[in-house]
Amino acid sequence: MQFEVIPAVDMRGGKCVQLVQGVPGSEMISLDDPIAVALDWIAQGAKTLHLIDLDGALDGTRINAPIIEKIVYEGKNRGVMIQIGGGIRSFEDAAHLLKLGADRVILSTAALREPELVKKLAREFGSEHINVALDSKNGKVAIEGWKKLSEFTAVEMGQKFENLGAGTLLFTNIDNEGLMRGVDATPTAELVKAVNIPVIASGGITTLQDILTIRATGACGVVVGSALYTGKFTYLEALNILKQNKDS
Template identity: 45%
Template structure:
C-alpha cells in the first residue's frame, strides 16, 4: 500500500465503537448517524466493491481507552486488502502489538504529538512507511485526545517536525467539516501539501464526487471517505475512477 505520485488511494472508513461500525458527527459520542453490526462484514463489503485499501479507526480506544482488538482481528481475518489503523494507541507496546498483527500502516495521534520519540522508535524498528502521524485540525490548530485539547500550532507548522522524527506519511483530518456532509475546505489541504514533502491522506467532509475530483487535483496521496459512502452520497465504484491522476 505504498503511495505513488500518480495515484490517490481511496479508502472507505470503518469506525468501530461498541462492537459496531459507526459514523459519528464531528467525533462526538452519542451522535451516531449509522450503527451497523459486524464491522468485519462491512469491511468485506467495501473490499468486494473494489476498495484496495481500508481505513479502520478504533473509536473505543480513542474515546474510552478500551481497545477493540477482537474486532480488529476479525477484520484482518476477513479482508485481504491492506489496512491502515488508528485509535487508542497510547503505548509503544500496543503499537508494536498491532504492527505485528500485519497492519499495513499504523496511525499515531496523541502519543506521537506528546512524545515524538515514539514515532522515531517505531519508524526505526518497522520502517517509516508503516508509521503515519495523525494531524487533526480545528480552527487551523492541531487537536489531540479525541479532539478535546488544542495545541497552539497548525498542521503545517507541525508537519516537518514529524518528518524529522521518522513519520512516513500524514493523516490530515479537518474536524471543522468532519461528519457534516457539507463538503471540505480546499485551502488547509493545499497549505499542508505545500509545507511538507510527505504523502498526505485527507479526511473530513468529503461529500460528493466533485470533492473526490478536487482532492485528486490537489495532489494528496490518499483520501478517507466515511459518512458519504454510508449515506449513499458517493458511489464507491464511481469514486474509484479517481484513484489515478
C-alpha cells in the first residue's frame, strides 16, 4: 500500500475548522465552505479525504450532514476515497454513510462500547470499509470526543479490533494533536508492529520531516490538518517530499 498524505476536513457548525486538542471554541482555522475546501484538496492531488463531523462527535448532532453528502458525491465522481468519522454511534449510522457512498467509516466510542459492532459491520459491508479510531492520551485510548480515558492501550485495542474484522486503524496521538510541536513516532511504530492491518497516523504533523518520520514507522498514511491550513507547508510540497525520499 502506497503511503498517503491525507488532508483533514473537520466540520463544526457548517464550517471547516481546526481545533486545538479537540476543544470546542479553540478554532485556529474557520473556513465558511467545507465543500470548496474538499474540492481544493482534490484538485491539488489528494487521493483520500478525511472528513470529521465534530458536531456529531461532540454533541451528537447532524447539522453537517448535507455538506458531508455533497463532498461524498463530489469525491466519488472524481475517484477519490472518502473516509468519515465523528458521531457514528450505531450500525444504522455507519450503514447510512456507507450506502451514501463513503469508502470507509471511522468508529471510535461506539467500537469501544460495543466491539461486536465492528464484527457486524465488517460482515455486512466488508472489512476494507471499517476503520477503528484509537485516540491515545497518556498511553490510554480516549473516548467521547476525547473527554474520557478508557483503561486500554492502543496496542490492546488494535489487536482486538483487528480480530473483530476492522480493515484499518486510525491512530491519533492526542498528546501532540493540534499543538504544532511535531510528532512522537514511537506510539505509532508500536501499534504498526503489533497488528497486521494498515495503520493511518494522525496528530502533531508540523513539518515535512514529520511526514517522513511517520512513514518510517510503517504506517500506510498520515492525516494532516493544522499544518496545511496554517501554511507550514503545502500539499504539493508534502507530495514532493515523498517522491524525493522514496527509500527513507
